[in-house]
Amino acid sequence: MKILIADDSRVMRQIVVRTLRQAGFGDHDLIEAADGQEALDKAIAENPDVVISDWNMPHLTGIEVLRQLRSAGNNVKFGFVTSESTPEMKTAAESSGAAFFIVKPFTAERFDEVFAPILG
Amino acid sequence: MSVEVEVNETDLAEMVEQVWESYLDPEGVSPLIQTYDENQPSEVHSSVSITGSWSGHVVFASSRVAAQRAAAAFLAMEAEEVSEEDISDTLGELANIVGGNVKAMLPSGAQLSLPQVMLAPETSTRYPNATRISGVYGIWEGEPVSISMWHSSADNKEEKGE
Numbered sequence: 434m435k436i437l438i439a440d441d442s443r444v445m446r447q448i449v450v451r452t453l454r455q456a457g458f459g460d461h462d463l464i465e466a467a468d469g470q471e472a473l474d475k476a477i478a479e480n481p482d483v484v485i486s487d488w489n490m491p492h493l494t495g496i497e498v499l500r501q502l503r504s505a506g507n508n509v510k511f512g513f514v515t516s517e518s519t520p521e522m523k524t525a526a527e528s529s530g531a532a533f534f535i536v537k538p539f540t541a542e543r544f545d546e547v548f549a550p551i552l553g
Numbered sequence: 554m555s556v557e558v559e560v561n562e563t564d565l566a567e568m569v570e571q572v573w574e575s576y577l578d579p580e581g582v583s584p585l586i587q588t589y590d591e592n593q594p595s596e597v598h599s600s601v602s603i604t605g606s607w608s609g610h611v612v613f614a615s616s617r618v619a620a621q622r623a624a625a626a627f628l629a630m631e632a633e634e635v636s637e638e639d640i641s642d643t644l645g646e647l648a649n650i651v652g653g654n655v656k657a658m659l660p661s662g663a664q665l666s667l668p669q670v671m672l673a674p675e676t677s678t679r680y681p682n683a684t685r686i687s688g689v690y691g692i693w694e695g696e697p698v699s700i701s702m703w704h705s706s707a708d709n710k711e712e713k714g715e
Binding site for chain 1: 571572574575576579624627628629639642643645646649650651652653654656657661665667
């Protein structure tokens with residue numbers, strides 16, 4: 434499967450990649466986006482199976498990316514990895530069709546719990 | 554009117570512990586050992602600002618060696634391979650993670666800024682009208698590391714942005 438990792442922090446993208454590997458999902462095709470606009474563009478152009486997105490990013494926030502994808506009829510599995518988790522954000526994510534919501538800091542166990550059903 | 558801070562020292566210590574467990578010490582062999590010395594020295598620091606329902610700053614400060622080790626742990630590299638950019642990005646991310654966790658405990662309507670990084674001692678940055686209200690001060694593998702919260706007395710009453 435192809436997984437798009439969107440985060441404006443290079444370090445956090447690396448950590449997400451490493452944690453995916455630790456959780457046993459390193460064999461998937463991992464691609465990256467460094468801001469919200471790039472995430473939207475790649476989500477359309479690269480046709481990933483899953484998008485793992487930060488919330489707060491330049492140009493477009495993660496929730497804006499998700500909303501734009503959904504309004505364009507794109508139903509890619511999309512979820513968030515963010516250090517800011519408020520009930521409002523979780524509600525907004527769910528109502529926009531997010532498949533998961535992971536809070537930083539996260540562990541490989543947490544990734545396994547969330548991604549095992551999605552990535553198999 | 555300012556909102557009473559709802560994040561105390563114990564909460565902050567718990568967030569910091571989670572960062573260590575998740576990224577800096579996943580094996581549980583080199584935890585941050587608290588010294589409670591708020592005057593311990595630092596060589597580098599990073600911060601995020603929170604505005605809205607509560608206003609202030611979350612500051613991460615450490616020695617350069619500790620920052621280098623953190624970057625090596627974050628990026629799964631050897632400490633000697635770590636670049637200046639790796640250190641800056643790691644410092645920014647550390648402030649962002651703790652700041653985001655702090656924000657999650659505040660009343661809704663708080664905004665988190667993008668992180669700022671200074672490869673200079675914590676004392677080189679001033680936070681006008683702000684007072685340090687709590688902090689976790691410790692030693693990590695012999696190197697000083699601290700995470701502290703500063704509250705701005707000039708709390709604004711911005712409407713919630715989201």
